[in-house]
Amino acid sequence: VGMAELFTVGEFSRLTHLPIKTLHHYHEAGLLEPAMVDPSTGYRYYAPGQLPTAQLVRRLREVRMPLADVRAVLTAPDRAARDEGIAAHLEQLRRELAGTASAVASLQALLIGDPSPGVVDISHRDAPAVACVELSGTVDRDEIGPWCAQAYPRLYRAVGQLGVAPSAPGGALYSSGWFEEGGGTVLAYVPVDLPTSSVVPVRATAEDRVRVGTLPAARLAVALHTGDFADLDMTYAQLGRHVLDRGIGAAGPLREIYLITPDDTTDPAAMRTEVCWPITGD
Amino acid sequence: VGMAELFTVGEFSRLTHLPIKTLHHYHEAGLLEPAMVDPSTGYRYYAPGQLPTAQLVRRLREVRMPLADVRAVLTAPDRAARDEGIAAHLEQLRRELAGTASAVASLQALLIGDPSPGVVDISHRDAPAVACVELSGTVDRDEIGPWCAQAYPRLYRAVGQLGVAPSAPGGALYSSGWFEEGGGTVLAYVPVDLPTSSVVPVRATAEDRVRVGTLPAARLAVALHTGDFADLDMTYAQLGRHVLDRGIGAAGPLREIYLITPDDTTDPAAMRTEVCWPITGD
DNA sequence: TTGCTCCTCACGTCACGTGAGGTGGC
DNA sequence: TTGCTCCTCACGTCACGTGAGGTGGC
Numbered sequence: 001v002g003m004a005e006l007f008t009v010g011e012f013s014r015l016t017h018l019p020i021k022t023l024h025h026y027h028e029a030g031l032l033e034p035a036m037v038d039p040s041t042g043y044r045y046y047a048p049g050q051l052p053t054a055q056l057v058r059r060l061r062e063v064r065m066p067l068a069d070v071r072a073v074l075t076a077p078d079r080a081a082r083d084e085g086i087a088a089h090l091e092q093l094r095r096e097l098a099g100t101a102s103a104v105a106s107l108q109a110l111l112i113g114d115p116s117p118g119v120v121d122i123s124h125r126d127a128p129a130v131a132c133v134e135l136s137g138t139v140d141r142d143e144i145g146p147w148c149a150q151a152y153p154r155l156y157r158a159v160g161q162l163g164v165a166p167s168a169p170g171g172a173l174y175s176s177g178w179f180e181e182g183g184g185t186v187l188a189y190v191p192v193d194l195p196t197s198s199v200v201p202v203r204a205t206a207e208d209r210v211r212v213g214t215l216p217a218a219r220l221a222v223a224l225h226t227g228d229f230a231d232l233d234m235t236y237a238q239l240g241r242h243v244l245d246r247g248i249g250a251a252g253p254l255r256e257i258y259l260i261t262p263d264d265t266t267d268p269a270a271m272r273t274e275v276c277w278p279i280t281g282d
Numbered sequence: 283v284g285m286a287e288l289f290t291v292g293e294f295s296r297l298t299h300l301p302i303k304t305l306h307h308y309h310e311a312g313l314l315e316p317a318m319v320d321p322s323t324g325y326r327y328y329a330p331g332q333l334p335t336a337q338l339v340r341r342l343r344e345v346r347m348p349l350a351d352v353r354a355v356l357t358a359p360d361r362a363a364r365d366e367g368i369a370a371h372l373e374q375l376r377r378e379l380a381g382t383a384s385a386v387a388s389l390q391a392l393l394i395g396d397p398s399p400g401v402v403d404i405s406h407r408d409a410p411a412v413a414c415v416e417l418s419g420t421v422d423r424d425e426i427g428p429w430c431a432q433a434y435p436r437l438y439r440a441v442g443q444l445g446v447a448p449s450a451p452g453g454a455l456y457s458s459g460w461f462e463e464g465g466g467t468v469l470a471y472v473p474v475d476l477p478t479s480s481v482v483p484v485r486a487t488a489e490d491r492v493r494v495g496t497l498p499a500a501r502l503a504v505a506l507h508t509g510d511f512a513d514l515d516m517t518y519a520q521l522g523r524h525v526l527d528r529g530i531g532a533a534g535p536l537r538e539i540y541l542i543t544p545d546d547t548t549d550p551a552a553m554r555t556e557v558c559w560p561i562t563g564d
Numbered sequence: 565t566t567g568c569t570c571c572t573c574a575c576g577t578c579a580c581g582t583g584a585g586g587t588g589g590c
Numbered sequence: 591t592t593g594c595t596c597c598t599c600a601c602g603t604c605a606c607g608t609g610a611g612g613t614g615g616c
Contacts, residue, residue, distance in 0.1 A: 015518055040614095055392065059392060061605090100375070182304070233298055236299065251594095254296070306598095323596075325596060
């Protein structure tokens with residue numbers, strides 16, 4: 001079992017195109033441990049059989065998979081589990097790239113100066129309490145897209161199972177503090193036509209379970225946002241200024257109502273979202 | 283000048299969708315400083331006029347522009363300079379996404395198990411010293427693509443100006459240590475037909491200047507790589523094993539020769555690169 | 565002896581995020 | 591007085607990168 005069978009870090013680095021410092025890091029992180037470490041010198045030696053693993057790690061890192069996930073892939077019990085972990089990450093990457101694409105579009109619109117950045121009409125209205133199916137979760141800012149993508153299908157399926165029809169477009173409540181802290185609790189809901197008497201009592205704050213509940217009444221300042229979600233901040237800025245200038249802001253969650261979503265159209269410009277800011281009772 | 287004109291961090295956060303902690307960070311980094319800071323409480327207050335700036339910053343960060351570059355955009359002397367900074371970043375982003383796309387393809391090929399990962403033919407040959415135009419630089423691993431993209435056009439232009447023709451395909455020398463340290467000095471070259479006597483003496487190691495020089499002779503083990511650059515490590519692994527197994531490795535830079543490049547074909551599978559490992563004189 | 569490759573620490577970087585402990589106005 | 595929003599500091603995170611100081615075999 002001569003040294004000819006093993007590679008030094010420098011050799012392994014040239015063979016895999018992974019920098020030595022990165023190999024050190026992967027060793028320390030338990031991701032890619034040398035086949036042998038000389039106990040007296042501390043020299044790392046890698047086996048030829050580790051080359052495919054190193055190549056896989058390099059490719060997974062190139063698509064920005066976190067080290068913890070890479071480790072999970074490497075220690076997957078079987079090939080199916082491994083491929084599933086990779087597929088899940090590629091799906092997330094796909095969404096990330098879609099997000100980048102719309103951010104680029106948004107940036108270019110901001111620069112080219114979308115003729116007039118569109119002054120938004122703002123109206124006030126009283127939203128009554130309404131029965132709904134709802135789903136709440138603790139969600140980070142950058143995971144809100146995927147979270148909604150799984151939440152609304154579940155909600156609409158639940159509506160179907162209740163044997164009723166949605167009574168209005170779906171929406172979501174963003175806990176006050178959601179934007180300030182870059183995430184927090186979100187409540188996605190779909191209003192349904194149920195007499196209030198038949199409403200099942202709200203089961204505490206069970207996360208990740210669809211439940212029947214009552215959307216609280218609120219007085220709201222409402223702006224209609226036209227276009228991609230990436231530009232929602234433009235509408236929030238106008239709506240928020242309107243409310244703050246008049247000193248009519250009230251406590252409570254911000255609310256969005258999804259009138260025309262990516263499920264309804266492939267053209268971002270056709271999307272419509274109502275943005276609602278809680279205000280005092282006038 | 284009442285408070286009605288200014289926003290607290292919390293308000294500004296909701297208006298811009300930038301988390302408070304991020305606003306703190308941008309303040310500290312001098313990127314987006316509050317219009318006013320209450321000297322007694324330390325409270326930050328933002329002016330309505332800062333909303334467009336904040337929106338721009340948010341969009342630039344969404345496309346992963348480094349904070350230093352964002353700062354440069356914000357302090358650009360005029361609109362042209364600003365737009366140029368943004369355009370440069372978008373171009374870099376485009377290349378990054380292209381890289382990700384080819385990394386995904388490479389990963390999938392690795393998994394689906396590209397029937398046989400192609401055993402590569404390896405030959406030995408003596409490469410004689412040859413006159414060339416050359417350009418050296420200190421380049422990081424992840425900047426090698428863009429660096430080459432500007433290097434070779436300059437080299438071929440220089441060849442034209444010398445009134446000669448390239449005598450062989452262009453290539454590059456990667457200083458020993460380049461892969462081990464994740465970057466270092468690279469020398470891109472294009473061989474030319476000049477009698478050795480007419481060769482202008484090499485002007486030291488002037489970086490970033492095209493110069494006439496002599497490519498050193500070397501004995502090389504050579505493997506022909508077929509396909510995308512993203513898969514070069516597969517060929518390096520086979521070539522390196524061949525050399526290390528036989529104990530014939532010699533000191534000196536690794537060499538790549540670009541036979542068919544993205545400039546010659548749009549099909550990655552048609553690309554051809556010779557990978558050369560220095561070996562002893564047999 | 566000189567170079568070369570390897571080693572270990574400790575600290576730096578980038579862009580924030582977390583959390584403790586405390587203040588100030590309604 | 592209770593909540594709420596705001597503050598500062600110090601430290602954590604992620605995936606390495608930098609650099610000092612030192613070892614070991616040809």
